[in-house]
Amino acid sequence: MEANDTPPNDPLSPIRSLRSRRSSPRRSLVRYIGAATALLVALLAVNAYATRGSEPERASAWKPERLDPPVQYAFLSDESGCENPPRQEELDSSIVTCSDWTMRVEYKKGKDRQELGLLEYESCDDSGINANCSNNITITAAASRTRTGEGEQRGVPFQVSLDGHRVAYFDKGRMAFVGWDLPSAKILEISPALDVKGLHDLNGVAVSPRGRFFSVAFTGDRPRVLLTDFSTGRTLELPGFCGVLGLSEDTEAIALRSACPDPIGDEPDRDKIVTIVNHRGQTLATWPGGEGDLSPDGKTLANVPDTYGEENVDEQLVTYDARTGRVLGKRLLKPLSEDSHIIGYGWLDDDEYIVKAETTDTFESFGYYAVNIRTGKTHRIRDLGLNPGERVSLGKTLRSE
Known part of the structure; x- marks a missing residue:
């Protein structure tokens, strides 16, 4: 090797090269200073990288990992920091203004993959090796509230499939809704990236009972429903619809709503039309006046008409034939001996529908109840x-119970 040749990956090669070159003292000095500066910058970068690696991982860097125990429910805590309105500078600087969705899981100690760090925070009973355990896992990537306009914000949904193994949420890193399969840690975008207007037009997210299909609905000047098959990654756009009333188990029946809320959220009864399509977008049935939730088998629509503000009116669970709109039955809702306001939630299975009971004055919760649509028998759901x-x-x- 000649005097002015240097090894190809030698970090000091600029300096060694300077020493071997014949040039004016002034030019040599300039080159030497430039090379020394570059070397110093490189050393500082290496030091910064090493220091960063020793710091705790930032919450925004959280990535989906595997989790076997099914999610019992996802919730926003009443004691969340998100209860307080964000400062104006927060609204101005970020679309996502809060991220505090938490998943609740229950499992047998040591039985399942728990790669989300459950063992560090788990709470177990005293039954030894077969202890029953539970955990609350906050998903820092899942937005719970976003900005939707000048000084405006809204809550963003987090949906869990009935089997508890797949969830959908608005990922603040991707700025899009995603579906996440917990046992495999597979994650898939189910919407395009959304800006403030897209989030303003959002009108609901739904997951089929075992999580094969995900839907995202929009209102606004281009109402549409996006239906994504998680097994293939393909998305079907259903234009003209702005809400999903439910996806059946096999998604051979999807109940859609074409009556879009006006700016203050009202939907005239005359515009309420239920359309049943399959996952290929083929229309199977259309009938007026109905609303509610589609059962997992795709056969029944259940609804609890809102009686808020009305006096001496009994609250009822009304069921409809999903294909014809024919009323199948009406069940009086009296889960408690005292007065309560009943809100429809969704299906537990093909036979039982879940309602929530609240106090009539302060809207505090009395709990969740499963109502058998065929017998009217009602049970408190004790694991909630x-x-x-x-x-x-x-x-x-x-x-x-």
């Missing part, structure tokens, strides 16, 4: 607290 959180999305909820 009276008030699991400010907002709740139920998943693998099985035990009723």
Whole structure:
């Protein structure tokens, strides 16, 4: 090797090269200073990288990992820091203004993959090696509130499939809704990236019972429903619809709503039309006047008409034939001996529908109840607290009294 040749990956090669070159002292000095500066910058970068690696991982860097125990429910805590309105500078600087969705899981100690760090925070009973354990896992990537306009914001949903193994949420890193399969840690975008207007037009997210299909609905000047098959990654756009009333188990029946809320959220009854399509977008049935939630088998629509503000009116659970709109039955809702306001939630299975009971004056929760649509028999769902959180999305909820 000649005097002015240097090894190809030698970090000091600029300096060694300077020493071997014949040039004016002034030019040599300039080159030497430039090379020394470059070397110093490189050393500082290496030091910064090493220092960063020793710091705790930032919450925004959280990535989906595997989790076997099914999610019992997801919730927003009543004691969340998000209860306080964000400062104006927060609204101006970020679309996502809060991220505090939390998943509740229950499992047998040591039985399942728990790669989300459950063992560090788990709470178990005293039954030894087969202890029953539970954990609350906050998903820092899942937005719970976003900005939707000048000084405006809204809550963003977090949906759990009935089997508890798949969830949908608005990922603040991707700025899009995603579906996440917990046992495999697979994650898939189910919407395009959304800006403030897109979030303003958002009108609901739904997951089929076992999580094969995800839907995201929009209102605004281009109402549409995006239906994504998680097994293939393909998305079908259903234009002209702005809401999903439910996805059946096999998604051979999807109940859609074409009556879009006006700016103050009202939907005239005359515009309420239910359209049943399959996952290929083919229309199977259309009928007027109905609303509610589609059962997992796709056969029944259930609804609890809102009686808020009305006096001496009995609250009822009304069921409809999903294909014809024919009323199948009406069940009087009296889960408690005292007065309560009843809110429809969704299906527990093909036979039982879940309602929530609240106090009539303060709207505090009396708990969740499963109503058998055929017999009217009602049970308190004991594996849910009276008030699991400010907002709740139920998943693998099985035990009723």
